[in-house]
Amino acid sequence: GESVGLHLPTLSVQEGDNSIINCAYSNSASDYFIWYKQESGKGPQFIIDIRSNMDKRQGQRVTVLLNKTVKHLSLQIAATQPGDSAVYFCADVTNKLIFGTGTLLAVQP
Amino acid sequence: GAVVSQHPSWVICKSGTSVKIECRSLDFQATTMFWYRQFPKQSLMLMATSNEGSKATYEQGVEKDKFLINHASLTLSTLTVTSAHPEDSSFYICSSRAFFGQGTRLTVV
Numbered sequence: 001g002e003s004v005g006l007h008l009p010t011l012s013v014q015e016g017d018n019s020i021i022n023c024a025y026s027n028s029a030s031d032y033f034i035w036y037k038q039e040s041g042k043g044p045q046f047i048i049d050i051r052s053n054m055d056k057r058q059g060q061r062v063t064v065l066l067n068k069t070v071k072h073l074s075l076q077i078a079a080t081q082p083g084d085s086a087v088y089f090c091a092d093v094t095n096k097l098i099f100g101t102g103t104l105l106a107v108q109p
Numbered sequence: 110g111a112v113v114s115q116h117p118s119w120v121i122c123k124s125g126t127s128v129k130i131e132c133r134s135l136d137f138q139a140t141t142m143f144w145y146r147q148f149p150k151q152s153l154m155l156m157a158t159s160n161e162g163s164k165a166t167y168e169q170g171v172e173k174d175k176f177l178i179n180h181a182s183l184t185l186s187t188l189t190v191t192s193a194h195p196e197d198s199s200f201y202i203c204s205s206r207a208f209f210g211q212g213t214r215l216t217v218v
Contacts, residue, residue: 034207043115043202043209044153089152093207097143099153 012106019077021103023090028071030094035064035075038087038102047075049093082107111137115203115210122193122217130188130213132203138183139205144176147200147212159186193217 013019025033031052036044048059050066050073057064063076073090085107090100112135122128132142140161145153157178158166165178175197177189190197195217202212 036209041200041212041214043113043204043212045209046207049207096155096158097204097207098155099145102152 009101010104010106012108013080015080015082015107015109017080019075019080019084019105019107021075021077021088021090021105023073023075023100025071025073025090025092025100027092027094028068030071030092032093033064033066033073034091034093034097035062035073036089036091036099037084038089040086044089047088077105080105080107082109111135111206111208113203113205113208113210115213117213118211119214120216122215124194124217125192127189127191128193128215130190130201130203130215132186132188132205132210134184134205137206139186140183142180142186142203142205144178144186144188145202145204147202149200153202156188159188161186190215 034049035047037047038044048062048064050057050064055066061078065074077084087102087104089102092098114133114135116131120128142159144156146156147153155168156171159178159180161180161183167173180186198217200212200214203210
C-alpha cells in the first residue's frame with residue numbers, strides 16, 4: 001500500500017550546524033509533498049512544499065530536495081537553531097495527506 | 110497561510126460520555142476537512158475526510174459510529190467521540206487544505 005517513511009527517527013545536531021532530514025515514499029505517482037514541523041502539544045506547521053516538476057525548492061534557511069528516481073525527499077535546515085527542535089514530518093499530499101513516521105530533531109546548544 | 114482553529118485545546122471526560130471537538134476555517138471556505146489522531150511519539154493517522162453537505166469518508170478500521178463527523182457549513186467541521194473510553198485518549202487534529210488546527214488533547218478517565 002501507499003506509505004511515506006523516514007530513515008532516521010532521531011537526529012541530534014549542534015547549534016549552528018546544518019541538518020538534513022530524509023524521507024522515502026513508495027508511490028511513484030505521487031507528485032506533491034509538504035514538510036511539516038510539529039512542536040510538542042501543537043498541530044503540524046507548514047514549512048515548505050515541492051511538486052514533482054521540481055527537484056529543489058528553497059525557503060528561508062530551508063531547502064527541500066526531491067529525487068523522483070529513487071523516491072526520496074530531504075529537508076535541509078541551514079544554521080540550525082534551538083528553536084528548530086521539533087518533530088519533522090514529510091507528507092504526501094497528492095491525494096489525501098499521508099504522513100511519514102517523523103524525525104525528532106534535537107538541537108544541542 | 111490559511112488559518113484553521115480547533116477547540117477545545119484539551120478536554121478531560123469520564124468514560125461513557127461524549128466529547129465534541131470543533132474545527133473552523135477562519136479565513137477561507139473549506140468544503141473538505143481532515144481529521145487525524147496521534148499517539149505519543151507517533152505520526153498522524155488519518156481518521157476521516159469531512160465533506161461539507163455530505164457524509165464523511167472514513168479510513169479503514171475507523172468506526173464511524175464511534176467517531177461522528179459533521180460538516181454542516183463551509184467553515185465548521187465537528188468530531189464527536191461517542192461513549193468515550195480510556196483507549197480513546199489521544200491527540201486529535203484537524204486540517205483543511207495543507208493547514209492544521211492546534212490539536213485537542215483528549216483524556217478519558
